[in-house]
Amino acid sequence: MTSKLAPSPTEAGCDRAPGLVSVESARAALLDGVTPVSGQATVPLSLAAGRVLAAPLRASFPIPPFDRSAVDGYGLTGSGAGPFSLVGSYPAGSHGPRHVRPGEAVRLLTGARIPPGVCAVAMQEGCRIEAGGRLRAPVLADGENIRRCGEDVASGAPLLEAGIRLDPRHLALLASAGLCEVPVRRRTRVALLSSGDELLAPGAPLREAAIHDSNRPMLAALLAASGAEVVDLGLLPDRRDVIAGALAGAGGFDAIVASGGVSGSEADHLLGALRDAGGEGSWTAIALKPGKPLVFGQLGEARCLFLPGNPVAALVGALLFARPLLARLAGHAPRPLRGLPARLAAGWQRKPGREEFAPAMIHDGEELFVERVGRPGSARLTPLVAADGLLRVGATAGTLRAGDMVEFFPFDGCFGLA
Ligand SMILES: Nc1nc2c(c(=O)[nH]1)N[C@H]1C(S)=C(S)[C@@H](COP(=O)(O)OP(=O)(O)OC[C@H]3O[C@@H](n4cnc5c(N)ncnc54)[C@H](O)[C@@H]3O)O[C@H]1N2
Numbered sequence: 191m192t193s194k195l196a197p198s199p200t201e202a203g204c205d206r207a208p209g210l211v212s213v214e215s216a217r218a219a220l221l222d223g224v225t226p227v228s229g230q231a232t233v234p235l236s237l238a239a240g241r242v243l244a245a246p247l248r249a250s251f252p253i254p255p256f257d258r259s260a261v262d263g264y265g266l267t268g269s270g271a272g273p274f275s276l277v278g279s280y281p282a283g284s285h286g287p288r289h290v291r292p293g294e295a296v297r298l299l300t301g302a303r304i305p306p307g308v309c310a311v312a313m314q315e316g317c318r319i320e321a322g323g324r325l326r327a328p329v330l331a332d333g334e335n336i337r338r339c340g341e342d343v344a345s346g347a348p349l350l351e352a353g354i355r356l357d358p359r360h361l362a363l364l365a366s367a368g369l370c371e372v373p374v375r376r377r378t379r380v381a382l383l384s385s386g387d388e389l390l391a392p393g394a395p396l397r398e399a400a401i402h403d404s405n406r407p408m409l410a411a412l413l414a415a416s417g418a419e420v421v422d423l424g425l426l427p428d429r430r431d432v433i434a435g436a437l438a439g440a441g442g443f444d445a446i447v448a449s450g451g452v453s454g455s456e457a458d459h460l461l462g463a464l465r466d467a468g469g470e471g472s473w474t475a476i477a478l479k480p481g482k483p484l485v486f487g488q489l490g491e492a493r494c495l496f497l498p499g500n501p502v503a504a505l506v507g508a509l510l511f512a513r514p515l516l517a518r519l520a521g522h523a524p525r526p527l528r529g530l531p532a533r534l535a536a537g538w539q540r541k542p543g544r545e546e547f548a549p550a551m552i553h554d555g556e557e558l559f560v561e562r563v564g565r566p567g568s569a570r571l572t573p574l575v576a577a578d579g580l581l582r583v584g585a586t587a588g589t590l591r592a593g594d595m596v597e598f599f600p601f602d603g604c605f606g607l608a
């Protein structure tokens with residue numbers, strides 16, 4: 191794993207600064223050989239959102255299970271305009287008549303079973319009841335306004351493939367197929383820690399030269415939203431032996447995620463501590479801004495991903511690397527990272543060499559226009575909070591001008607279902 195992360199001679203220096211590894215090849219190296227966790231559970235539908243389906247599911251009956259009316263109206267026995275004699279009224283859920291004979295029509299509400307003999311349903315808005323109670327209807331095509339048995343899913347057809355991360359849409363499909371519980375993979379277990387002598391636990395009173403640990407709550411929430419069970423290993427000092435001790439007990443997790451202490455100064459002990467704990471790993475400089483220094487490794491069963499300490503860099507690293515790692519471990523395909531094409535509302539001076547992600551806001555308009563929020567900086571959280579998402583600039587881009595195309599990644603997707 192380590193050697194694969196070294197930049198190849200062809201890679202270095204072509205579209206990024208020499209010696210830096212592209213995000214793409216770093217991600218490929220991180221995911222190389224990662225297999226899904228074993229172990230399954232059966233969970234009720236009410237707890238299945240966010241879990242990964244462990245086995246393919248098929249429909250044991252057609253959906254819908256019977257022909258039914260798509261509208262409030264009248265079931266007709268022929269396509270002609272009538273007049274028809276009305277022979278009853280049937281709401282959704284009722285049995286309906288045994289048979290409707292030629293020349294007859296039946297009142298049907300949306301969702302009602304189509305009785306034998308009915309070949310189309312006329313919407314009530316287009317119908318008229320004559321004096322004497324007979325029905326006049328528009329001429330209809332055979333099958334109009336009828337939802338056919340099995341038109342959504344045929345009996346025995348595949349419902350969902352294994353490896354799908356279930357979201358509210360899937361729960362609706364599974365419920366409509368009569369399922370109340372589903373087989374899912376066990377959740378991945380991720381250990382999370384922060385390191386740094388300058389860090390204070392959330393809520394602790396400020397002391398001189400210290401700041402609060404803002405990465406741990408952010409990363410814990412982000413990893414949990416990716417479906418992982420997060421175990422907090424806490425806040426560790428800049429002491430190699432203490433960090434090694436904490437890591438040594440974490441080899442049974444599926445992944446260990448840390449932030450801080452990865453840039454290689456005399457106070458950065460994560461990589462050394464990983465080795466002391468019996469693991470292996472390597473330091474990598476990624477062609478990424480923010481988020482250049484990164485440590486990947488392995489300790490026992492656990493894949494290790496140590497992110498930089500600056501909070502925006504930690505977030506970007508978690509989105510680009512931890513998310514796909516957790517997806518692969520959880521047994522579903524990492525979602526391809528594809529942003530929306532957007533135009534810059536304003537440019538800025540920059541040097542080519544590193545792919546860049548910046549907090550950005552959407553401008554109203556017919557086209558998607560985005561603009562960086564606030565002053566750039568990997569330690570500034572307020573632009574991140576004010577932003578609608580992150581914009582991405584490719585590594586080769588130099589100074590940017592208003593109107594240039596970039597990619598935009600909204601934080602909440604469009605509807606945020608998954
Ligand atoms: N001479 C160089 N110095 C630095 C470079 C470089 O290339 N040459 N890179 C800079 C970049 S870029 C980053 S990012 C950081 C990464 O450093 P570390 O991962 O070793 O992180 P620390 O030094 O521990 O912390 C950096 C910064 O972030 C603060 N921090 C750390 N953890 C947290 C936390 N949990 N919550 C909030 N803030 C945190 C820490 O106090 C530092 O201010 O290195 C640069 N330096």
Ligand code: MOO
Binds near residue numbers: 479
């Ligand atoms: O790359 Mo650092 O990760 O810019 O803040």
